[in-house]
Amino acid sequence: MSALTPLREIPDKNIFRAGDVFVLFGELFGRGYVNGLLDEARKAGMTILGVTVGRRDENHKLRPLTDAELKEAEANLGGRIVNVPLMAGFDLDAPEGTPNPTDLLAGLKLNNWQEARLDWAQIERCREVGVARFKSSTAQAMAELDKLIPDGANLFFAHTMAGGIPKTKVFLAIANRIYKGRGERFMPSRALLDSDLGKMILMNFDEVTANTFQYLIEASSGIRERLARNGGETRYTAYGYHGTEILIGGEYQWQTYTNYTQGYAKMRLEDHAEAAWGQGIKATVFNCPEIRTNSSDIFVGVELSLFPLLEALMKEGDGGWAYEQWKQCESLLNDGVSLRDILDQIADYNANSTIASFRNYAAWPMDNTAELAEVMVGTSEEITGLHKDRKALITDYLSALVLESTGPLIFREASAPHGPVLWLNHDVVAKQLIGMH
Ligand SMILES: NC(=O)c1ccc[n+]([C@@H]2O[C@H](COP(=O)([O-])OP(=O)(O)OC[C@H]3O[C@@H](n4cnc5c(N)ncnc54)[C@H](O)[C@@H]3O)[C@@H](O)[C@H]2O)c1
Numbered sequence: 054m055s056a057l058t059p060l061r062e063i064p065d066k067n068i069f070r071a072g073d074v075f076v077l078f079g080e081l082f083g084r085g086y087v088n089g090l091l092d093e094a095r096k097a098g099m100t101i102l103g104v105t106v107g108r109r110d111e112n113h114k115l116r117p118l119t120d121a122e123l124k125e126a127e128a129n130l131g132g133r134i135v136n137v138p139l140m141a142g143f144d145l146d147a148p149e150g151t152p153n154p155t156d157l158l159a160g161l162k163l164n165n166w167q168e169a170r171l172d173w174a175q176i177e178r179c180r181e182v183g184v185a186r187f188k189s190s191t192a193q194a195m196a197e198l199d200k201l202i203p204d205g206a207n208l209f210f211a212h213t214m215a216g217g218i219p220k221t222k223v224f225l226a227i228a229n230r231i232y233k234g235r236g237e238r239f240m241p242s243r244a245l246l247d248s249d250l251g252k253m254i255l256m257n258f259d260e261v262t263a264n265t266f267q268y269l270i271e272a273s274s275g276i277r278e279r280l281a282r283n284g285g286e287t288r289y290t291a292y293g294y295h296g297t298e299i300l301i302g303g304e305y306q307w308q309t310y311t312n313y314t315q316g317y318a319k320m321r322l323e324d325h326a327e328a329a330w331g332q333g334i335k336a337t338v339f340n341c342p343e344i345r346t347n348s349s350d351i352f353v354g355v356e357l358s359l360f361p362l363l364e365a366l367m368k369e370g371d372g373g374w375a376y377e378q379w380k381q382c383e384s385l386l387n388d389g390v391s392l393r394d395i396l397d398q399i400a401d402y403n404a405n406s407t408i409a410s411f412r413n414y415a416a417w418p419m420d421n422t423a424e425l426a427e428v429m430v431g432t433s434e435e436i437t438g439l440h441k442d443r444k445a446l447i448t449d450y451l452s453a454l455v456l457e458s459t460g461p462l463i464f465r466e467a468s469a470p471h472g473p474v475l476w477l478n479h480d481v482v483a484k485q486l487i488g489m490h
Pocket of ligand 1 (some may be wrong): 139
């Protein structure tokens with residue numbers, strides 16, 4: 054277990070300027086975290102480059118983007134994209150003529166998946182094929198990038214990759230029970246972790262969420278060393294998650310979403326940053342607050358920790374701008390429902406003994422329980438129901454604020470990073486927002 058190492062002060066150094074290069078290692082999705090960093094890179098006048106995860110054809114074969122897809126993705130990014138498919142993980146990889154992990158999982162049904170055993174020798178062969186494919190594509194992408202990054206430039210690699218859920222019908226049903234279910238429909242996360250299906254998914258998470266960071270750092274060593282010869286600096290950042298300190302009972306306290314099944318992979322991601330740091334490479338994992346994005350929407354209740362940000366905004370500023378945010382948020386609620394009511398409900402939620410028992414950093418990532426799901430999913434559903442429009446939630450509004458703040462925090466901290474793993478908690482997020490507005 055790593056020590057909790059929060060970033061407490063707003064960083065103010067910036068080594069990046071026009072002519073320097075920002076590379077997005079992952080693909081840009083609408084509401085994703087990396088939008089905040091991209092805004093900063095654009096403001097600094099950096100050249101923006103990106104990669105793609107590629108697309109799958111009707112036979113699940115990975116392919117580059119078509120011309121039309123590439124044009125759209127480049128317009129969206131505001132920069133050139135190296136068109137080598139960088140889908141990570143091995144769920145659809147296998148030695149020629151043998152079944153891939155998704156094929157192996159195809160026979161699983163809701164009534165047999167817990168007992169089903171996988172052929173681990175075959176899974177291992179598939180993993181080797183997937184890793185070799187990703188490493189070779191990354192090498193190819195780096196060779197392309199090498200030509201686009203001039204001597205004398207500083208270079209910023211932003212890693213966003215996270216995922217690895219295989220496309221099997223049965224997992225969707227299981228995930229709905231683990232992350233959204235309560236009462237009769239609840240299923241404990243431990244059931245998944247104890248199954249072969251769960252073990253295979255954790256291996257794939259490791260590949261996508263964690264090891265891609267290591268492969269990136271290794272594959273870009275040539276570019277890094279070339280730039281260094283002319284004094285050019287290279288930085289690597291990745292988005293982690295390992296709980297967040299939020300205001301509970303007037304104090305910043307660490308809490309987490311449970312069960313965060315990707316937690317093991319996120320700790321491995323931290324290990325990769327620490328190993329690189331040990332070799333003198335400036336690689337930092339920024340453990341970020343819970344926000345609502347395409348990737349986190351499945352976790353019902355993950356958004357509950359966002360509400361106390363409103364209180365952090367009051368605490369860290371003089372109240373003026375924070376008050377406007379309160380009013381904006383209140384306007385999203387049904388007539389007759391006050392924001393104070395919601396914040397009181399969140400305070401009760403955090404004081405609840407079941408919820409409090411999960412604030413255990415040393416035991417992270419803990420398994421979920423039926424009692425937890427009852428309170429967490431229940432509170433989430435109740436609060437969502439108090440909004441005028443389920444598609445315009447207070448937590449959407451607050452997610453955008455958090456995202457906006459992490460851009461400058463990560464961008465500037467990366468200029469002179471304090472360490473390989475840093476937490477961006479609600480205190481520094483609130484201070485950054487107040488400073489910006
Ligand atoms: N949303 C949150 O609450 C939260 C909190 C802390 C950290 N993060 C982290 O922030 C990062 C960005 O996530 P986000 O929530 O902004 O969502 P997002 O959906 O915008 O980003 C997910 C990224 O993962 C990439 N990806 C997914 N599957 C992949 C695969 N098989 N191979 C390669 N790349 C793949 C996508 O291209 C995309 O860039 C992730 O590392 C995520 O874990 C998110």
